[in-house]
Amino acid sequence: MTPEDVAARLAALRVAGAELRRRPARSVIDALASVLERWRDPLGPERRALEDRLPGVTGFSAETVRQGLARALAPWSGDALRALAERELGRSGDFAAGYEATAVLLAGSIPMPTLLAVIAPLALRSPVLVKTAARDPLTAPLAARSIAAIDPALSACVEVVSFPGSDGPCTDAFLAADCVVATGSDATIDAVAARVGPEQRLLRHGHRLSVALLGPEATEGRALEEAARGIALDASLWDQLGCLSPVAVYVAADTPSCQRVFASLADALAEIGGRLPRGAVDPAAAALAAHERSGVELRAAAGRPVALRAAPDASWTVVCEEDASPRPAPLHRFLRVHPSGSVEALFAALAPIARHLAGASRAGFGDDTSRVEDRLRALGATWICAPGELQCPPLSWPRDGLAPLGSLVRA
Amino acid sequence: MSAGTADPARAQLDATVIAWAREPVWRRDDARFEELALALFAFQFERCAPYRRFCRERGRTPGDVRRWQDVPTVPTGAFKELALTSFPRERAVHAFHTSGSSLVARGALHLDTLAVYEASLASSFARHVLPDLAPGAKARFCVLAPSRREAPDSSLSHMFDTMVEAVGASTSGHWVADGALDAERAVRELDQLYREEEQTVALCGTAFAFVHLLEELERRALRFALPPGVRVMETGGFKGRSRSLPRQELYSWIGDRLGVPPERIVNQYGMTELGSQFYDSVLRHPREPRRKLAPPWTRVRLLDASRGAEVAPGATGRIAILDLANTGSVCALETADLGRALEDGFDVLGREAGAEERGCSVAADALLADAGS
Numbered sequence A: 001m002t003p004e005d006v007a008a009r010l011a012a013l014r015v016a017g018a019e020l021r022r023r024p025a026r027s028v029i030d031a032l033a034s035v036l037e038r039w040r041d042p043l044g045p046e047r048r049a050l051e052d053r054l055p056g057v058t059g060f061s062a063e064t065v066r067q068g069l070a071r072a073l074a075p076w077s078g079d080a081l082r083a084l085a086e087r088e089l090g091r092s093g094d095f096a097a098g099y100e101a102t103a104v105l106l107a108g109s110i111p112m113p114t115l116l117a118v119i120a121p122l123a124l125r126s127p128v129l130v131k132t133a134a135r136d137p138l139t140a141p142l143a144a145r146s147i148a149a150i151d152p153a154l155s156a157c158v159e160v161v162s163f164p165g166s167d168g169p170c171t172d173a174f175l176a177a178d179c180v181v182a183t184g185s186d187a188t189i190d191a192v193a194a195r196v197g198p199e200q201r202l203l204r205h206g207h208r209l210s211v212a213l214l215g216p217e218a219t220e221g222r223a224l225e226e227a228a229r230g231i232a233l234d235a236s237l238w239d240q241l242g243c244l245s246p247v248a249v250y251v252a253a254d255t256p257s258c259q260r261v262f263a264s265l266a267d268a269l270a271e272i273g274g275r276l277p278r279g280a281v282d283p284a285a286a287a288l289a290a291h292e293r294s295g296v297e298l299r300a301a302a303g304r305p306v307a308l309r310a311a312p313d314a315s316w317t318v319v320c321e322e323d324a325s326p327r328p329a330p331l332h333r334f335l336r337v338h339p340s341g342s343v344e345a346l347f348a349a350l351a352p353i354a355r356h357l358a359g360a361s362r363a364g365f366g367d368d369t370s371r372v373e374d375r376l377r378a379l380g381a382t383w384i385c386a387p388g389e390l391q392c393p394p395l396s397w398p399r400d401g402l403a404p405l406g407s408l409v410r411a
Numbered sequence B: 001m002s003a004g005t006a007d008p009a010r011a012q013l014d015a016t017v018i019a020w021a022r023e024p025v026w027r028r029d030d031a032r033f034e035e036l037a038l039a040l041f042a043f044q045f046e047r048c049a050p051y052r053r054f055c056r057e058r059g060r061t062p063g064d065v066r067r068w069q070d071v072p073t074v075p076t077g078a079f080k081e082l083a084l085t086s087f088p089r090e091r092a093v094h095a096f097h098t099s100g101s102s103l104v105a106r107g108a109l110h111l112d113t114l115a116v117y118e119a120s121l122a123s124s125f126a127r128h129v130l131p132d133l134a135p136g137a138k139a140r141f142c143v144l145a146p147s148r149r150e151a152p153d154s155s156l157s158h159m160f161d162t163m164v165e166a167v168g169a170s171t172s173g174h175w176v177a178d179g180a181l182d183a184e185r186a187v188r189e190l191d192q193l194y195r196e197e198e199q200t201v202a203l204c205g206t207a208f209a210f211v212h213l214l215e216e217l218e219r220r221a222l223r224f225a226l227p228p229g230v231r232v233m234e235t236g237g238f239k240g241r242s243r244s245l246p247r248q249e250l251y252s253w254i255g256d257r258l259g260v261p262p263e264r265i266v267n268q269y270g271m272t273e274l275g276s277q278f279y280d281s282v283l284r285h286p287r288e289p290r291r292k293l294a295p296p297w298t299r300v301r302l303l304d305a306s307r308g309a310e311v312a313p314g315a316t317g318r319i320a321i322l323d324l325a326n327t328g329s330v331c332a333l334e335t336a337d338l339g340r341a342l343e344d345g346f347d348v349l350g351r352e353a354g355a356e357e358r359g360c361s362v363a364a365d366a367l368l369a370d371a372g373s
Helices: A003-022 A025-040 A045-058 A062-073 A078-089 A111-123 A139-150 A168-174 A186-195 A221-240 A255-275 A283-301 A343-356 A366-379 B008-022 B030-047 B049-057 B076-080 B115-129 B155-167 B183-196 B207-219 B247-258 B366-371
Strands: A102-105 A128-131 A158-161 A179-183 A201-205 A209-214 A246-251 A307-310 A317-320 A334-339 A357-363 A383-385 B094-097 B108-111 B140-144 B201-206 B230-235 B265-269 B278-280 B298-303 B316-323 B332-342 B345-348
Touching: A003 A128, A003 A158, A003 A168, A025 A045, A025 A062, A025 A078, A025 A111, A025 A139, A045 A062, A045 A139, A062 A111, A062 A221, A078 A111, A102 A111, A111 A128, A111 A139, A111 A179, A139 A158, A179 A186, A186 A201, A209 A221, A209 A343, A221 A246, A221 A255, A221 A334, A221 A357, A246 A255, A246 A343, A255 A307, A255 A317, A255 A334, A283 A307, A283 A317, A283 B049, A283 B076, A283 B316, A283 B332, A343 A357, A343 A366, A357 A366, A366 A383, B008 B030, B008 B115, B030 B049, B076 B108, B076 B332, B115 B155, B115 B278, B140 B155, B140 B183, B140 B207, B155 B201, B183 B207, B201 B207, B207 B230, B207 B247, B230 B247, B247 B265, B298 B332
Parallel strands: A102 A128, A102 A179, A128 A158, A179 A201, A209 A246, A209 A357, A246 A334, A317 A334, A357 A383, B140 B201, B201 B230, B230 B265
Antiparallel strands: A307 A317, B094 B108, B265 B278, B298 B316, B316 B332, B332 B345
């Protein structure tokens, strides 16, 4: 693809956008609601195509993709979109509009953010130019295909392009849109920001992480088993690579409680590994995980109060840490359990990573639950839920603090 | 006997390694290496309690280990958590610290003597960065790193200053002061280098420091065509930095702004936890493919990423190193870096800067690298 191709696609979108803005907003939102319903249908052709082909290109196991999609799409109904549009775009009987054209720079290999990124600008009648992620060339074209199946006219307002991120001229042509939604690492987003002018709208979706918090009431018995199963599921879906994947569990209780959580979590990860096999792991990630496991073994040999449990094939690892200090997160189903002693100590431990926080699951805080949630929100968590629900946020989830539709309204 | 060591067994080991490092010709000698490696393992097993327990849990004791390959390896990350020394801590005379953020513990290599470290670094640096320096001649060092006085816990600053003291011309100096690039000095001296055509000049520093220098030259719209006696030695990655770029791009940028072509740019692979370093072969063997060469008192193995077995020749694996210069700590280390064996050397693969992540979670230690910034 050449810069001229990219520029031509953007120009064509601007033309199509003029037509789109003449349509009643509600008809566009209804069409997109039907698109979401099509995706929610387990037999929907694009969803099935994605389930068939995504494992091959991303390395996720087929079952992880199937379950991940099923759980995440469940709350994304057509009605949820209509309600969201009313809430974020409703303007005394009409709906707010977006920019003349929106460019969406995708990253990663998890399909849900991609699907929403394609649909959201259209809900504001802003045509969308999408650059696929190198790691997932499938989801964006399939999203476009589903739109074409429901509303052929609307599909003229979606263009999917693909070029290497290092192609400066193509990138410049792509970033000429009035509104740019950038997803990726901080370095990628900074590079995009440097190329976007002050008159353009730039929305940033950087890399984030999530955590699980357990209070005293979730450290034994049924409550613990339930919490451990939920945390194991949240970490196993998308192989812990999503921003809503928990990388660590903080236990606001004493050391024996922490050890029970560690044991229960290991059992839960082992059990879930049988149903949701972990996918491929690139050598660098496997090397980091092995390095971290050896480090724990050495610390244990040195008499430090740490413990390790891992699958024989290293497909999951749990570490019972000696303290709440942050340590590397190798991902790919590698969880650390940190003792925090108290809620105060737990939040002190979270403070240094607060700016990276996307979501948190919490259980076992009893009457303190709403206080814990308030403090999590104050730290920056935008999705707070029970263990097991992290990977299925509502359509209205303000990822990175940005309203999914409202943030795209033309200023 | 080494300066800080009172242990006769240790002093003997130090003396043997220092003598080896000072030999003018590098020869691979497997029998000599194995004998010394097993002796060093037995010594460290006895003197370093955490390591001894770690080895025992793995069922490896000096009585059982017959090959250097079976000496249990310690992850480099453990130096952040434990003081791994084979001497009483009170005898430590120096500590080098790894870089890191204020949030995370920094790794530390405690030393009771610098003699082995300095003998090893001097031999490798001279051989790979200054192979054309005649005996007794001096080289000018332009160091893109703080001085040892400014950064006493930096092994890199210590290395550069050791070389400056050994073979540095009086015109040598540091272009980083008070934690920042001294741009005026750098530009002034680059202009001198360009005009005066000095014989041997080593422009050395971290890759990130070179990025700063090149950005400054770009800002000032300056380009230099440095003479052939100038070579660049760069080391380190971009983890936790605000900007990163693939090594190839860095070399092409250096070529553009400084006029130093890739065949005169040497990358060093080293780490605070190691007493020895590994350099690109480009200046030593200019007509051969670029690869890292290991000093004869070290061995490099590539391990299966998960299980720890050695990978097939040519396959990618986790880099593990047995470094006889690590007499005061633990000699067998494993890293989280990936490499590939290449005939008489190896290649460090690492993660290409700018490569896309699979997910949107903050990857691994990136979080820790920048959380404190």
